[in-house]
Amino acid sequence: MSILVDDxxxxxxxxxTGGEGKFHTQQMVEYGTNVVAGTSPGKGGQDVDGIPVYDxxxxxxxEEDADASVVFVPPAFAGDAVFEALDTDxxxxxxxxxxxxxxxxxxxxxxxxxxxxxxxGPNCPGIITPGEAKLGILPGNIFESGNVGLVSRSGTLxxxxxxxxxxxxIGQTTxxxxxxxxxxxxxxxxxxxxxxxxxxxxxxxMCGEIGGEDEEQAAHYIAENMDTPVAGxxxxxxxxxxxxxxxxxxxxSGSGTGTAESKISALNDAGVPxxxxxxxxxxxxxxxx
Amino acid sequence: MKLHEYxxxxxxxxxxxxxxxxxLAASVDEVMEAVEEIGYPAAIKAQVHVGGRGKAGGIxxxxxxxxxxxxxxxxxxxxxxxxxxxxxxxxxxxxFENELYVGVTMDRGEGEPVAMVSTQGGVNxxxxxxxxxxxxxxxxxxxxxxxxxxxxxxxxxxxxxxxDVANDVASILTTLYDLYxxxxxxxxxxxxxxxxxxxxxxxxxxxxxxxxxxxxRQPDLAEMEDEAAEDDLExxxxxxxxxxxxxxxxxxxxxxxxxxxxxxxxxxxxYGGEPANFLDIGGGAKAERVTNAxxxxxxxxxxxxxxxxxFGGITRGDEVAKGINEALEAFDEIPKKVVxxxxxxxxxxxxxxxxxxxxxxxxxxxxxxxxxxxxxQEANQ
Numbered sequence: 113m114s115i116l117v118d119d120x121x122x123x124x125x126x127x128x129t130g131g132e133g134k135f136h137t138q139q140m141v142e143y144g145t146n147v148v149a150g151t152s153p154g155k156g157g158q159d160v161d162g163i164p165v166y167d168x169x170x171x172x173x174x175e176e177d178a179d180a181s182v183v184f185v186p187p188a189f190a191g192d193a194v195f196e197a198l199d200t201d202x203x204x205x206x207x208x209x210x211x212x213x214x215x216x217x218x219x220x221x222x223x224x225x226x227x228x229x230x231x232x233g234p235n236c237p238g239i240i241t242p243g244e245a246k247l248g249i250l251p252g253n254i255f256e257s258g259n260v261g262l263v264s265r266s267g268t269l270x271x272x273x274x275x276x277x278x279x280x281x282i283g284q285t286t287x288x289x290x291x292x293x294x295x296x297x298x299x300x301x302x303x304x305x306x307x308x309x310x311x312x313x314x315x316x317x318m319c320g321e322i323g324g325e326d327e328e329q330a331a332h333y334i335a336e337n338m339d340t341p342v343a344g345x346x347x348x349x350x351x352x353x354x355x356x357x358x359x360x361x362x363x364x365s366g367s368g369t370g371t372a373e374s375k376i377s378a379l380n381d382a383g384v385p386x387x388x389x390x391x392x393x394x395x396x397x398x399x400x401x
Numbered sequence: 402m403k404l405h406e407y408x409x410x411x412x413x414x415x416x417x418x419x420x421x422x423x424x425l426a427a428s429v430d431e432v433m434e435a436v437e438e439i440g441y442p443a444a445i446k447a448q449v450h451v452g453g454r455g456k457a458g459g460i461x462x463x464x465x466x467x468x469x470x471x472x473x474x475x476x477x478x479x480x481x482x483x484x485x486x487x488x489x490x491x492x493x494x495x496x497f498e499n500e501l502y503v504g505v506t507m508d509r510g511e512g513e514p515v516a517m518v519s520t521q522g523g524v525n526x527x528x529x530x531x532x533x534x535x536x537x538x539x540x541x542x543x544x545x546x547x548x549x550x551x552x553x554x555x556x557x558x559x560x561x562x563x564x565d566v567a568n569d570v571a572s573i574l575t576t577l578y579d580l581y582x583x584x585x586x587x588x589x590x591x592x593x594x595x596x597x598x599x600x601x602x603x604x605x606x607x608x609x610x611x612x613x614x615x616x617x618r619q620p621d622l623a624e625m626e627d628e629a630a631e632d633d634l635e636x637x638x639x640x641x642x643x644x645x646x647x648x649x650x651x652x653x654x655x656x657x658x659x660x661x662x663x664x665x666x667x668x669x670x671x672y673g674g675e676p677a678n679f680l681d682i683g684g685g686a687k688a689e690r691v692t693n694a695x696x697x698x699x700x701x702x703x704x705x706x707x708x709x710x711x712f713g714g715i716t717r718g719d720e721v722a723k724g725i726n727e728a729l730e731a732f733d734e735i736p737k738k739v740v741x742x743x744x745x746x747x748x749x750x751x752x753x754x755x756x757x758x759x760x761x762x763x764x765x766x767x768x769x770x771x772x773x774x775x776x777x778q779e780a781n782q
Contacts, residue, residue, distance in 0.1 A: 188617055210684075213585055213615035214507055218544040221512035237714060249684075251714045251746045266660020267684075271712045271745055272766060292659055294509040321660055324509055347663040350648075350670045351679075358644040358659025358681045360614070361509070372667075388671055389767055390664065 114241035114286045115261070115306040115313075116204055116230070117180065121245050124172045124181040124202075125150040126193050128160050132208075133184035136249050137163065140182075143252040145245040148176040173200045180204040182238065182247045190234065191216030198227050206247045207234035207297070214360070217295040224297060231297025235359070237267035237289035248289070258283015260397055261307035261340075263300055264319035265292045265326075265359070269347055269390070273319055276394035282401065285313045292321070292359030300330035308338050315341050315400040317393060318384070322348030323361040323370050331378035343396035344379045344386040346372045402611045405448045407490045408625050409607035412584070416576050418591075420604045423492035432473035433466070435491035441465060442494030445472040449484040450627070453525070457481055462494060495603050500593030501562065502526050502537070503574050504608075505548075505581045507588075514542040514581065516553070516574055518560040522593035548578040569602040570594065584622060585615030634701055641693045643680055650675025652777045653698035653707040653737065657682050657716045665710045665770060672767075674774035677704045684715040691724025699736050706776035708769055709741045709760075711748075718743045718751025729759040738776040742769035 123140070127133040128150025137160060141147050149164055149172035156167035166172040169181060181202055185193040190209040197205040198220070212234050224231055232239055238248010242255035254271055256278045264270040267289050274287060288303050290296055300318060307313045320327035327346065334342050348362060349372040356363045364371050376386045387393035404412075410420045424435035425448070436443045447459035454460050459481045463469035479486050500523030508515040519537040521529045529536050538559035540552050553571040562570050573594060581589045590608040597603065616623040638645030644659065648666075652674045656662035659681050666676040678701060682694050698707055711721050721743060729735055739760045743751045755762065761776075763769035 187614065211614045213618075214587065214612050215514075215544060215582065215585055215615070218507065218512055218514065222543060222545050249715050254745065264660070266658060266663075267714060268656070268658025268712045269660030269664055271714055272661055272664065275712075275744060294507065295512045319660065321663060345664075347660045347667060349667045350676055351663060351666070352646070352648065355646045355679075356644075357646060357663055357679050362659055362663065389668060391765075391767060 114244060115310050116286065116288070117239055117241050117245045117247055119144060119146065119244040121180050121247070122146050122148045122176065122178045123247060124148065124169060124176070124178040125184065126169060126181050126197065127184035128152055128163065128165060129155050129158070130184060130186070134160055136184060137161070139252070140246055143246050145247065148178050169196045170200050173202060178202065180206070180247060183207040183209055183234070185209060187211040187213070191220060194220050194231065194234070195223060198223050198229050202229050204230050204232070206232045206236070206238050208236060208238060208248055210235040212293070214294055217293065221295050232288060233291040233297060235293045236291030237270060239286065239288045241286045242284050250287070250289070254278055255287065256283035259285060259312060259314040259401070261285050261310065261313040261316040262287040262319070263303040263307070263316070264289050265321050265361070266319060266347065269319050269345070273317060273345065273390045273393055276390050277317070277397060280394055280398055282394065282397060285310060292361050294324065294361045300326050301333045304330060304333055304338060304342070308340050313340060315343065315397050317343050317345070317397060319345045319347070320375055321346060321359065321362050322351050322357070322364050322372050322375070323359070325369060327375040328378040331382040331384065334384060335382035341400040342384045343393050343400070344384045345390060345393045346375045346386060348372050402613055402616065402622070402626055403450045404609045404611065404622070404625060405450070405627065406446065406607050407448055409609035410604070412580065412609065413604055413607050416580055418573055418576055418604050419602060420607070421493045421495055423490050425488055426473070426491050427488050429470060429473040429477065432469060432489060432491055436463065436466070436469045439491060439493045443469060444492045444494055445469065445476055446490045446492060447476050447479070447481055447486040448488040448490055449481050449486055451482045451484060454481065459486065495595045495605055496597055497595035498598050499563070499596040501570065501596065502590070502592045503570065503577060503594050504588065504590035504592070505578050505586070508541065511541060514544060514578070516540045516542060516548060516556050516578060518556050518562065518570065518574065520561055526592055542578065547582060548575060550575065563596070565600055566596055566602055573602065573604070584609070585612045585619055586610060587612045634697070637700065638680070638697055641697065643682060643694065643697065645697065646679040647701070648676050648678055650677045651703050651705040651781065652773055653677045653701065653704035654710070655680045655682060655694045655698060655707065656710040657684065657686060657712065661710065661712055665708065665766070668766065668770040669708070669774060672771050672774045674777055677701055686716050686724070687720050688724035688727055691721050692728040695725070695728040704737055705780035706773050707737050707739045708773035709739060710766060710769060711743050711745070713743070713745030713748060717746050718748035719754055722751035722754040725760060726754065726756045729756070735759060737780070740769050740773045740776065742766055
């Protein structure tokens with residue numbers, strides 16, 4: 113079973129005629145995702161591999177009864193694309209785009225408080241319910257259907273941990289990459305809440321990294337509200353203060369907040385074992401099951 | 402991207418924020434010309450991207466020709482926390498009675514900009530924030546509406562700013578927010594705003610950092626990027642378009658995706674090695690990018706061994722393998738041992754292509770990192 117997406121999810125791909133949009137639409141369809149429409153302003157009426165293209169998201173949603181979108185629009189236009197998606201009655205918007213200016217995301221973040229749509233990302237690999245649907249760029253073949261939920265700020269680290277799980281025969285309910293930017297739609301706490309409420313999720317893996325205080329907040333939430341066991345991993349233990357390590361959010365301030373140490377100790381205090389290696393995380397999950 | 406004080410001050414002055422008269426100088430002679438025009442006392446301030454310049458000896462006040470020459474000779478060419486001082490700002494000294502702090506930054510926890518005002522200016526504001534947070538008045542800003550004038554007044558009153566200058570400080574704050582928004586700043590600060598004995602308000606320093614992701618719509622600011630602020634390897638990484646951070650160890654690390662590369666660094670440390678760098682080749686890398694990455698890491702003379710860790714999603718294992726072969730076949734002798742670990746999209750195809758006469762291959766992340774650490778230790782003996 114799953115959270116947020118399954119094989120009933122009807123997906124619009126925003127930016128379907130671009131290189132990335134086209135390639136990953138094929139990959140999503142191949143995986144079994146129900147992609148019902150694409151959008152590309154000015155290209156309405158065309159089709160991409162038989163999938164109808166519309167000028168606006170509104171039209172795509174109306175005509176094809178879509179309930180989710182995936183955004184593959186370049187950074188300069190991606191903030192606008194997310195606004196457009198939030199202006200329809202979609203349940204879920206997944207923004208893959210990397211490099212959206214932070215002030216654009218602050219405006220999106222504000223709009224999110226005014227609508228019922230959930231945003232995942234930006235700068236994320238997307239979301240997958242193994243065997244049913246994937247919205248994003250995750251490599252489908254490493255995932256197996258099962259009973260463990262996964263939430264992560266990093267794409268490739270997600271793949272690493274999932275492969276450690278799958279190798280042990282531990283499958284996943286749903287895996288969500290929430291993205292590495294300083295302002296994102298769905299937080300760790302949001303995802304943990306959904307996994308806690310999902311009766312098919314028996315354990316959760318949470319992969320965090322240096323920067324910000326989302327992991328500390330998640331630790332607090334786990335201690336107060338979760339019965340489902342959680343295992344953790346924190347990337348960036350060796351990162352020097354003041355340097356930005358790839359992800360915009362992955363910067364350690366000098367004052368001790370946002371460090372790997374503070375995140376690990378917050379998680380440990382909440383009863384969450386944190387692996388030193390991705391493989392150790394999988395071992396902890398095995399112990400839970 | 403960081404702007405220098407003199408660059409930020411030009412922008413502030415143009416927007417109507419009062420700044421002291423100043424000249425930029427790159428030699429002792431230029432400093433002497435500048436002080437002659439500006440008069441004494443004059444502040445001579447190193448233009449480098451480091452905090453705490455004053456404490457580190459990068460800012461001096463001159464009250465005579467002799468002192469000005471001495472300060473110019475001391476500061477120009479000095480090493481300030483790893484950066485060589487090539488330019489100084491020569492600025493009219495301000496006779497002040499009070500120093501305030503005014504700034505706007507993104508509160509990432511709230512996902513909103515926040516305006517901050519404090520009467521504790523002229524000192525390390527991070528320390529004030531830590532030790533005495535109530536000394537800084539804060540006001541969150543709805544990014545859709547911007548900073549309303551009533552909010553600017555409110556935060557100035559909350560900070561306990563003297564009524565005589567409250568309106569002037571609020572007006573500076575409003576201008577700062579407008580600049581923050583128009584110029585896609587990530588931080589914008591004046592520390593200190595000086596209040597003179599005549600009750601004038603002057604920006605005695607200026608900090609302006611720009612969101613790198615927004616530089617595409619700030620071309621004039623992008624041009625101000627100061628290449629001298631980076632070391633040679635970081636400049637090279639910039640030219641190649643890599644996310645790269647140089648570190649102090651001897652195990653070179655290349656991978657795809659920030660989280661996975663950070664994890665590879667952590668594992669090098671875990672297995673007793675020391676990472677030499679963070680290098681993320683990003684998503685969807687083609688062969689040429691892989692070749693460039695190896696070139697980067699081999700250029701670092703501290704590197705004794707390399708680990709190449711790829712988990713393909715968008716990135717394809719066969720493209721990576723092709724790039725590794727191409728890069729290494731160019732050498733008569735490969736300068737450092739390279740361990741490769743390929744997983745994910747087209748990893749099997751990649752493993753078939755990979756020339757194992759040139760590299761060692763390990764199947765798991767842990768094994769690859771351990772092998773690279775051993776190689777580095779051997780090379781060091």
